[in-house]
Structure formats: structure tokens, C-alpha cells
Amino acid sequence: MTEQFTVSYGALVPVEVYWDDLDLMGTLYHPRFVALLDRAVTAHWASKGYRLSGRRLDEDGYQLLREVAITFDRPITDFGTVVMHLWAEKAGTTSMVLGFRLLSGDGAEEYAHGHRVSIKIDPRTKQPAPWTARARADIEELLREPAQV
Template identity: 45%
Template sequence: MPADSATAPGVLVPVEVHFDDLDALGLLHNARYPLLVERAWGAYWAGHGFGYEGDWAAAEDACNAVRELRIGYERPVTRAGGYAVHLWLDRLGTTGLTYGFRFCSADGATTYARGSRVLVRLDAATLRPAPWSARFRDAGRALLRPGG
């Protein structure tokens, strides 16, 4: 992960932490961070016309699998409310991509966790790696970190 990920290009996607996302100590449970990041990515891509509606063959670029997930927790989230996920692409390959993320305050100023995730685009019939579509690659370029 780049040390300057707080200033990386990308987008801030609003997310909501609910009371039932907190653990017995009143902290956002560690397993909820990746879930909230996934929801932010889903919202971002849905806004660009990509999504899954029950048919993997029709899903095209939304037919993908996680190869790797890394996350580091920097400070606890101690209350429910509005937050954001800062999303960007570190690498956009032919069949895979690596994205970076920060779970942060709604304005992006405070970082609670940061990480990266590697996705592989799959062919729905064979579950083997398949190339991203040109439309997906075009949409992703807007989030691509220089040199990625």
C-alpha cells in the first residue's frame, strides 16, 4: 500500500455504520470493515452500470472473485453514524485488479483502517480468469493511481 494513500486519486463513497455493527465494547467489529468496503465498491460500480442481478453470465465484469485481502486497523470507530470509504485502483490488469481503500470519516480527514484487495475477473461458465471489458476498463481508469 502506498504511504500516501490518503491523497491517492479516487472517490469517497458514503457508508453508514449501524449500532448493530458495533461489538460488545462499542467498537466497529473488525469483520465489518471489509463488508462496508464491499458495499462502497458495489455502490460505485452500480453507479457506472455494473452489477449482479442473479445471473452470473449476464453479470460480465461483476463475475469476479477475491484473490487477496489486506487490511490494517489504525484507530477504532466508536460510534454509529456516517463515514466514507476512499476507493482507488492501484493496478488494472487484463484479468485482475488491485484496489486500495481507506475507511475514513465522512470528510476523508480521519483514517480508521486502510487496505488493498486483489480481484480476478472470471468467465461464468469455466470460472477461469477472463479479461475485463473495455467499458469496465474505461470506468476504472478514472480511479487509477499514477503508475498503476
């Protein structure tokens, strides 16, 4: 990131655009936006101490992606560090809706925005399963609107 900036809700996660992510027109190839989103989500949860791969995968790491919606606001025309602003729009018993904005390193430009829906599953039954208390607390920290008591 070239400059530090803050947001009033959610988390900021730097992600790298590599030169081979750009297409022949010199812009970020559209499927790579989702890859950047996945990298940011993985980096965020790993920074909270969740193990998301390997033999000791955390229980809350078993998730299926249900939906990704993205609106492209402007092209990314160079490689380097960009910032994903992530927040929780909704936390269900077994699901969560993350909102996101992909921003320039200084936060001045928005390249894309949208949401991502994931469902936590039981690894044995492959059926939806409730979040652990730990995950629920971490998801609630990301909520755009505080939970109503």
C-alpha cells in the first residue's frame, strides 16, 4: 500500500495483482477479481488464527461458496498492491454474507464491489452446520451494522 487509510467498519486486506493477472489489453482479467477476493478472505481469516488448509483444518474452514456477485467499477491497469475492504452484511446460523470493495492502495479509487455468500458445512455429512462461538464472534466483529441486542 502506498498510503495508510482506515475504514469505520470491516477490515482492510492488501492483495497483490501480478503482471500475469493482466490480459492482452493490460487490464486485470475479470475472473482474477474473484481470485483476489478469495485471497483476501483467506488472508483475513488466517490473520485471525484460523487454519484453512492442511490436515488440521479448522472446523469453520469447511465452507462452500454459494454466490458471488461483482460489479466492475473501473479497470485495474497495472500490477501491484491493491486493498480489499471486507465486511459482514449478514451472519446466519450456518452462513455469512460478506460485502467487499476492491480499492487502490491509497483507497482513492474503487475498482469493484459486491458480495460473497458462503455456507459452513459439516465435513462428514456435507450438510450445513452452525458456526462455532469463536467464528460467530469474529464474524460479528466484521458486521457493518452492530448486532441488535
